[in-house]
Amino acid sequence: MSETAHEPRNKIAHEPKSTFSQEIAAQPGGEYIRKCIQCGLCTASCMVANYTDKYRPRKMVQKILIGEREEVLSSELPWLCMTCRLCEERCQEGVSLAEIFHVVRDIAAREGHIPKVFKDTVNLVMKDGWLLKGSYTDFEQDDRTSLGLDPDLNWNEEFMKKVKARYFGKEPVEGGEQE
Amino acid sequence: MKEFVLYTGCTAPVRLPAYEAAVKAVLDKMGIKLIDMKGANCCGAQYVESVNRHAFAAMSGRILALSEKYGHDILAICGACSGSLKWVKHELDEDWKLRDEVNALLADEGLEYTGKTQVKHLLQIFHEDIGYDAIKAAIVKPYSGIRLAAHYGCHVTRPYDIVRVDDPENPTIIDRLIEIAGGTPVDYTGKTRCCGGPMLAMDQSLAVKIGLDKIRNIRNEKADGIVTACVFCDIQLTQVQFGEGVGEKERIPVLTLPQFLGPALGISPAKLGISFNKISPSKILAGVMEV
Numbered sequence: 318m319s320e321t322a323h324e325p326r327n328k329i330a331h332e333p334k335s336t337f338s339q340e341i342a343a344q345p346g347g348e349y350i351r352k353c354i355q356c357g358l359c360t361a362s363c364m365v366a367n368y369t370d371k372y373r374p375r376k377m378v379q380k381i382l383i384g385e386r387e388e389v390l391s392s393e394l395p396w397l398c399m400t401c402r403l404c405e406e407r408c409q410e411g412v413s414l415a416e417i418f419h420v421v422r423d424i425a426a427r428e429g430h431i432p433k434v435f436k437d438t439v440n441l442v443m444k445d446g447w448l449l450k451g452s453y454t455d456f457e458q459d460d461r462t463s464l465g466l467d468p469d470l471n472w473n474e475e476f477m478k479k480v481k482a483r484y485f486g487k488e489p490v491e492g493g494e495q496e
Numbered sequence: 497m498k499e500f501v502l503y504t505g506c507t508a509p510v511r512l513p514a515y516e517a518a519v520k521a522v523l524d525k526m527g528i529k530l531i532d533m534k535g536a537n538c539c540g541a542q543y544v545e546s547v548n549r550h551a552f553a554a555m556s557g558r559i560l561a562l563s564e565k566y567g568h569d570i571l572a573i574c575g576a577c578s579g580s581l582k583w584v585k586h587e588l589d590e591d592w593k594l595r596d597e598v599n600a601l602l603a604d605e606g607l608e609y610t611g612k613t614q615v616k617h618l619l620q621i622f623h624e625d626i627g628y629d630a631i632k633a634a635i636v637k638p639y640s641g642i643r644l645a646a647h648y649g650c651h652v653t654r655p656y657d658i659v660r661v662d663d664p665e666n667p668t669i670i671d672r673l674i675e676i677a678g679g680t681p682v683d684y685t686g687k688t689r690c691c692g693g694p695m696l697a698m699d700q701s702l703a704v705k706i707g708l709d710k711i712r713n714i715r716n717e718k719a720d721g722i723v724t725a726c727v728f729c730d731i732q733l734t735q736v737q738f739g740e741g742v743g744e745k746e747r748i749p750v751l752t753l754p755q756f757l758g759p760a761l762g763i764s765p766a767k768l769g770i771s772f773n774k775i776s777p778s779k780i781l782a783g784v785m786e787v
Contacts, residue, residue: 345591364686364709368705368706393698397695399690400651401650401651401690402664403650403654403689406665422546423546423548423549426547426548435543435546435547438543438697439547448506449511453510457513460513460772464769465767466516471532472535472537473537476537476555476558479601484548
């Protein structure tokens with residue numbers, strides 16, 4: 318490649334060519350994939366990557382760029398991002414990995430690839446309106462009373478029925494209807 | 497007197513009620529009035545957020561709309577909730593199609609999102625609404641000779657453009673408050689790193705490793721305690737110290753920010769729920785109150 322030293326950066330920016338990367342770039346938040354230069358600063362600052370060999374954010378972006386659609390969507394990798402956004406504070410190119418992976422999860426969910434824990438938790442919230450109904454026993458109520466707090470938590474259950482009907486159909490996150 | 501409507505989120509009322517009590521006691525002392533939000537729902541953080549952007553917007557959007565009905569800005573005390581509410585507010589302010597969609601779901605209840613209320617995390621209330629000078633003036637029993645490590649919480653401080661709480665690379669609010677109350681804030685490796693809490697769903701042992709990494713870094717600085725500003729971080733940094741690899745005597749007490757400030761403001765330990773803390777902070781509090 319010829320060296321054109323003073324060419325503006327947007328001209329030498331990476332142009333994702335795979336259909337999958339274009340699919341991601343077309344959704345809100347996914348456009349960040351266009352800016353990635355594959356430097357690996359994200360992996361270097363990632364606490365998950367620091368403690369497990371199975372997860373490398375740079376590598377996952379690379380797989381998207383080269384179009385490994387099925388491999389990415391069916392793996393657990395997109396769900397291992399903690400969305401702590403430390404990498405994007407460090408990224409010199411202004412890439413938001415959390416946003417890119419959010420789009421990946423959204424597509425994966427639409428195609429039925431959702432880890433069980435996410436599926437179960439979403440179903441629970443759709444049913445109860447909040448996360449911890451099953452854990453809120455007499456003991457916790459007593460604790461609240463002794464702290465001078467209202468033991469009646471007043472959660473609304475009705476609204477989630479509308480959300481469920483609108484976005485997930487009858488069976489929440491399994492092959493549900495989506496926008 | 498400034499008033500806020502308090503959105504506790506799902507976890508604080510059940511798993512960390514002492515935090516909720518301490519928030520109320522300390523803000524009351526500092527002249528901030530709180531109204532409990534009734535009839536709320538989960539904000540949708542992490543789980544619904546991950547699988548459907550529109551459903552997530554509807555859930556957090558309803559909480560934002562409820563605050564408009566109350567006519568007050570929201571105080572969120574959980575990092576995940578404050579992050580979600582601010583994120584969705586940003587989306588609803590930018591994406592009018594999404595706003596219409598959310599408002600259509602809210603119409604039956606007579607609720608509407610128009611964007612007129614703001615979302616604040618607890619740190620902002622201390623920094624922006626009360627101010628360091630007023631807190632300084634209210635300190636009646638300052639700490640002395642104790643070293644404390646601040647843990648801010650990823651979703652409290654990032655992404656800055658949306659949450660606007662503190663410098664995400666070099667946050668200072670908790671450290672300043674530690675100092676104002678007479679303690680010594682200690683810096684440590686990986687201060688702005690995650691507690692590992694969001695990993696609990698997918699891989700518990702990995703979540704513990706990430707949490708213990710932080711505990712080790714804090715212990716290296718010989719801190720007497722950790723001060724938190726998020727429900728999940730507080731629980732995670734406490735729980736990881738009860739697994740393998742941490743001896744009972746090595747455990748570092750974890751205090752929520754209002755539980756730390758309260759005693760210095762002359763608030764009784766009972767009101768702050770100090771006895772609920774799993775790792776007793778008695779060494780930290782010995783100088784300022786009878787525990």
